[in-house]
Amino acid sequence: MTHSWFLQRCNQIWTSAGYPDMPGHTFHIGGxxxxxxxxxPPDIVTTQGRWKSQAFLDYWHQISSILPLFISSSANSARLLSLDMIMDNFACCTNIHTVSCA
Structure with missing residues (x-):
């Protein structure tokens, strides 16, 4: 199975179900x-995903508007808040200024 075959097959399935085509980068962001x-930990995700720009954190900071669409009310909000704090600390420690560091 090749990368292009896999994406083509996924898009065939999605479009036949009424969804739009999805670029391969969608898997990178979703992963x-x-x-x-x-x-x-964010530094492991950064390394594993070979993220080389602050786009990694930009996607994370958009998560607050995306998650409610996909997570039921049974989600652990304390855990999500903890993850948000971890990401903000990571941004400050790595001098990526998407948040204000105190």
Whole structure:
């Protein structure tokens, strides 16, 4: 199975179900988000995903508007708040200024 075959097949399935085509980068973003939500430290996610820009944190900071669409009310809000604090600390420690560091 090749990368292009896999994406083509996924898009065939999605479009036949009425969804739009998705670029391969969607898997990169989704994978990073899933790892963060599972508690994997941000520096590990950054390394594993070969993120070289602050786009990694930009996606995370957009998560507050995305998550409510996908997570039921049974989600552990304390855990999500903890993850948000971890990401803000990571941004400050790595001098990526997407948040104000105190």
């Amino acid at each position: 990073a988000t899933e790892l963060l939500l599972q508690g994997v």
